[in-house]
Amino acid sequence: MTQKHIISRKLRRVFIKGPKKVKMVFKKRKHSKQKCGNCGKHLGGTIRERPYKMRTTAKTKKRPTRKFGGVLCPECTKKELKKRIRS
Numbered sequence: 001m002t003q004k005h006i007i008s009r010k011l012r013r014v015f016i017k018g019p020k021k022v023k024m025v026f027k028k029r030k031h032s033k034q035k036c037g038n039c040g041k042h043l044g045g046t047i048r049e050r051p052y053k054m055r056t057t058a059k060t061k062k063r064p065t066r067k068f069g070g071v072l073c074p075e076c077t078k079k080e081l082k083k084r085i086r087s
């Protein structure tokens with residue numbers, strides 16, 4: 001009987017080219033893209049990696065270094081900062 005992890009699409013399929021044949025390898029999927037905490041838009045400048053790689057990656061490479069970087073999108077950041085300055 002075929003194993004269940006092969007039938008399901010829980011793991012992604014990666015094809016590795018060898019000298020004579022192509023080998024199929026199962027690998028774990030990356031998490032979904034980071035979203036803005038206000039509007040839900042996908043955030044730019046953030047990376048999607050497995051936890052073991054995130055641990056070794058520099059903090060500056062994980063998200064933008066401005067205020068609310070990696071939390072809010074640029075438009076929402078602009079609005080939020082204006083709101084805070086005026087109040």
Ligand SMILES: [Zn+2]
Nearest residue numbers: 036039073076
């Ligand atoms: Zn936003």
